[in-house]
Amino acid sequence: MSTLKKDSLIKGTLILAAAALVARFLGLFQRIPTDYMLGDEGNIAFSAANQIYMIVLMIATAGFPSAISKMVSERYALGRPDEAQHVYRAGLLFGAVAGLVLAIALFALAPVYEIIVHKPGVALAVRAIAPALLFFPLIAMMRGYFQGRQMMSAGGTSQIVEQFVRVILGLLLGWLVLELGWGDRWAAAAITFGSVFGGIAAFTVMLRFARKLKRQDAGSVRSYNAEASAAFMPSRPSPYRKTNKDLRYRAIYKEIMRMSIPALITSIAINFINLFDVTFFMRLTERFYTEAQATLELADYGLKTVSLAGIPPILAIALSSSIIPVISSAYSLKKMDEVKRQASLVMRIVCFTGVPFALLLTVAAYSITGLIFVGPSGSGAVAAMSAATILQITMMTSNSILYGMGKPRLSMRHTIIGLLLKVVFSVALAPFLGIYGLIIASTICFAAVTFQNLHNINKEVKLVVLGRRWLPYLAAVAVSALAGWGAEYSLLAVTEGWPDKLSYLVAAAAAAIVVGGLYAALLLAFRVVTPEDVASFPRPLRGPINKLLRVFQRGAAV
Incomplete structure (x- = not known):
């Protein structure tokens, strides 16, 4: 694994966006065969189990990842890495305890939630996903720490691995249960159980990144202290030094709780x-x-x-x-x-x-x-x-x-x-x-x-x-939407006698081309996107967009 480096806002955003896009695609990929495999009752059980799990997971982390990210970032900015490390360890301890307690609670209270939803089969799926809470609170704390260090690749990689394992193993288990003739309820539970395997995989990835960063930090401190000694400067303390953990943890939890409850509500x-x-x-x-x-x-x-x-x-x-x-x-x-x-x-x-x-x-x-x-x-x-x-x-x-x-x-x-x-x-x-x-x-x-x-x-x-560019921006949005709707409507009419899937594919593709192409062209033509905006874009996009801007500007001048 190469050296871990800080990511800029744009680069960090792209890494997290790419990871989220892959994760969302894989999640969608899971739901497509699920729609074909299960009936309405099974689909409801699967969806309900995932929704209640996400809420409980957020309670288990209690907004800690965002708080850890902010606290770690501030302490490294102020030159206090030792405090940042204690914040991280405090988060890990909380995640381990909260995950265990809420996993047991979710498993025990699953029948109560089934009564509230008013649909049978929900309790089985909820119980199947409950063990994942043993891993994901810890993973969330680790991702928050790496985000605070502005190193987004760790969280992005673990998210992608998690989704691959969750989707593939979940679908395989669901298919196996249906082949055994156990029915929709057990199949929905089997698919949700894939989240447990995903959690194990993601935790393994985060541990690997954590070990790499720990070695990197220790090497950085040794290098600095050697140079400081030669220059008769004070040494830098190791971020892993021992301190009064009980006292430090009390202070950390007080600060985290002050920020984490608001973060929990918003997230x-x-x-x-x-x-x-x-x-x-x-x-x-x-x-x-x-x-x-x-x-x-x-x-x-x-x-x-x-x-x-x-x-x-x-x-x-x-x-x-x-x-x-x-x-x-x-x-x-x-x-x-x-x-x-x-x-x-x-x-x-x-x-x-x-x-x-x-x-x-x-x-x-x-x-x-x-x-x-x-x-x-x-x-x-x-x-x-x-x-x-x-x-x-x-x-x-x-x-x-x-x-x-x-x-x-x-x-x-x-x-x-x-x-x-x-x-x-x-x-x-x-x-x-x-x-x-x-x-x-x-x-x-x-x-x-x-x-x-x-x-x-x-x-x-x-x-x-956008300042004064709001009006042309809204015009670009409205024209693109209307043109995209017209393209889809027209293609559906033209392909009415075709096989359904082929007709949907042609209409959706036409709408995507029209909306995407016209939207981008109008942003440039109406000068909504300026050279200053382009300067903030990722480097590979700057050249092509600047060329297009010059073309539209020359056209407007003529």
């Missing part, structure tokens, strides 16, 4: 929304759907909508992780111009890159859903939720900016207000609008949190995202 928001919808769907929509219709809608929502609408926020998730240590370091040193530059940059990247994926999934949801899954049922919910993710992306990114600026309580307060609005509007709208009432309530939540976050960020640093 749990999306999973809470998904869990709330899956858990109370049958009860909230019983006046709108028959039981058979509700079962079908819930199966489609848990399997299709959640997985497809989770694609556009991938970059925002990566940015949210990589921006915290960058802004935290600048803010701790009172470099407010750097905070403003980095925060504006990350919001601009979100606008340029997150929106087209949401647009494509919105305008071509019918074809994409029909191509990937058994059929296009549930595509309306996919389109509506994908459109809502545009606000979800800005919510997640602005939450991380506030967190990096040392204002976790503000983001927590805003998120709580948003989640309360989600619950209130879900209860009010779902009985009359069904699944769309739940999605509208989620959109209101995202919008409320985003507005509050940006309002408070601008009180301290004035973000300059």
